[in-house]
Amino acid sequence: MSKTQDRERFVVAPHSRPAFARYARLHEDRVRDRFVVLAPERAYEIDAISLAVIGLIDGESTVAQIASRLAARYGAPEDVVARDVTALLQGLADKCLLRDGPDSFTPPPLSTLATSYAPFAAGPAGLLAELTHRCPLQCPYCSNPLELERPNVELTAKEWGETFRAAAAIGAMQLHLSGGEPTLRRDLEEILGYAVEAGLYSNLVTSAVMLTRERLEALAKIGLDHVQVSIQDVIPQSADYISAFEGGVAKKRDVAIWTREFGMGLTINAPMHRQNIDHLPKIIDFAVEVGAQRIEVAHIQYYAWAEKNRAALIPTREKFMESVKVVDEAKARLKGVLNFDFVIHDHYATLPKTCTGGWGRSIVVVTPSGKALPCHAAQTLPGLVFDDVRKRDLGDIWRNGSAFNAFRGGDWMKEPCRSCERREIDLGGCRCQAMAVTGDAAATDPACHLSPDHARFAALAATEAHAAPPPFVYRRMSGAGKETV
Numbered sequence: 001m002s003k004t005q006d007r008e009r010f011v012v013a014p015h016s017r018p019a020f021a022r023y024a025r026l027h028e029d030r031v032r033d034r035f036v037v038l039a040p041e042r043a044y045e046i047d048a049i050s051l052a053v054i055g056l057i058d059g060e061s062t063v064a065q066i067a068s069r070l071a072a073r074y075g076a077p078e079d080v081v082a083r084d085v086t087a088l089l090q091g092l093a094d095k096c097l098l099r100d101g102p103d104s105f106t107p108p109p110l111s112t113l114a115t116s117y118a119p120f121a122a123g124p125a126g127l128l129a130e131l132t133h134r135c136p137l138q139c140p141y142c143s144n145p146l147e148l149e150r151p152n153v154e155l156t157a158k159e160w161g162e163t164f165r166a167a168a169a170i171g172a173m174q175l176h177l178s179g180g181e182p183t184l185r186r187d188l189e190e191i192l193g194y195a196v197e198a199g200l201y202s203n204l205v206t207s208a209v210m211l212t213r214e215r216l217e218a219l220a221k222i223g224l225d226h227v228q229v230s231i232q233d234v235i236p237q238s239a240d241y242i243s244a245f246e247g248g249v250a251k252k253r254d255v256a257i258w259t260r261e262f263g264m265g266l267t268i269n270a271p272m273h274r275q276n277i278d279h280l281p282k283i284i285d286f287a288v289e290v291g292a293q294r295i296e297v298a299h300i301q302y303y304a305w306a307e308k309n310r311a312a313l314i315p316t317r318e319k320f321m322e323s324v325k326v327v328d329e330a331k332a333r334l335k336g337v338l339n340f341d342f343v344i345h346d347h348y349a350t351l352p353k354t355c356t357g358g359w360g361r362s363i364v365v366v367t368p369s370g371k372a373l374p375c376h377a378a379q380t381l382p383g384l385v386f387d388d389v390r391k392r393d394l395g396d397i398w399r400n401g402s403a404f405n406a407f408r409g410g411d412w413m414k415e416p417c418r419s420c421e422r423r424e425i426d427l428g429g430c431r432c433q434a435m436a437v438t439g440d441a442a443a444t445d446p447a448c449h450l451s452p453d454h455a456r457f458a459a460l461a462a463t464e465a466h467a468a469p470p471p472f473v474y475r476r477m478s479g480a481g482k483e484t485v
Ligand code: SF4
Pocket: 135, 136, 137, 138, 139, 141, 142, 143, 144, 179, 180, 181, 207, 230, 475
């Protein structure tokens, strides 16, 4: 595929020959009794009619032929079927999941391990595996805990393999191989092999600075589906300052381009803050230039390292509003070329986010030493006990673990959440943010305008964002004691 073709929207026409890109595929989700299309960081539910269409896309049949076959099968008017088929396929194409003609890459096999785990059938959709906390970068907003885990406590590749099988068996479909920097694991290839065996859709979340072309190609051959390259900025001097690492931008550009060359999905992950927010248009251009299908523009949440550095990172409301405009304009301009995930700034919100899809509802995080967490910042909450996947079955932890049940459902809620009509929608927001700001993990997320702490929360942003930024407290194995200008 030429670079130009890669960057154009695929407009589905009667003569098109649609096929899934290597990084998207149909999957039978037996735990939830449904079919989904697995894609970068997403699982799109497919109804029976869509399933009939998708079963016929093979990169050889034209849209007109597919419509004709379906019209004959169901005794329906061909023009009506053609219109519906085109609309469905255009929707998938605009999510960057289809290509015109077959993909030369063969996708990895699907899981045969997922079984219903009654009576708690709603298993996690995803597993975030923090393979190591080691990282050559020192981002001041890193979501890892202040007390980073040492290499000598890390799970072995075999132990990760057992964890992956256990996760797939209770319904996990997506696996995020994360860190720290996961490529620092010399046995990453073996670990990925276990993920492919378990049939998980694999996503490598990486700073990319340690990857070589040869290693990335080897990972693609083992069956890696998707790479998420995190960037600090695209202006080299600024990126070097934010990450305390020299020369990262050029390396990330290479890795991103190789990722597409090897047929894998690519997301650019761009955490947003006051020290890079002015470069957002250039960051979006970078994502297009390297061939990404997705970009995450995520305003930072302030806990762990980010909380330490809040005054250095928090943008003004005006800058935040500008970023909303930039993303809205780019979304319209780049429809079908680049998909956006935009995480808004909590201090300038009036309603909270449904954090991690709800506590103990959609994701399980496992730390390098094997602690199972309901969200990656859960260790900032006092009094919770986190089970070890080496000592207790993951399904049992998910279903019965005390930390997973601490904020499930709504019994833990206080007013105003307890009697609020949105309690089933946002589930009271983020527990870690509530703890960081109010000192009470069961309080209403202060991002909510109904929280008694909301005004103080918003005022704090206004004060800090207008003052000169202090020096960063860089993320270090040795903890948060040292400051660097
Ligand atoms: S946020 Fe930065 S320091 Fe933290 S793991 Fe990612 S690249 Fe490393």
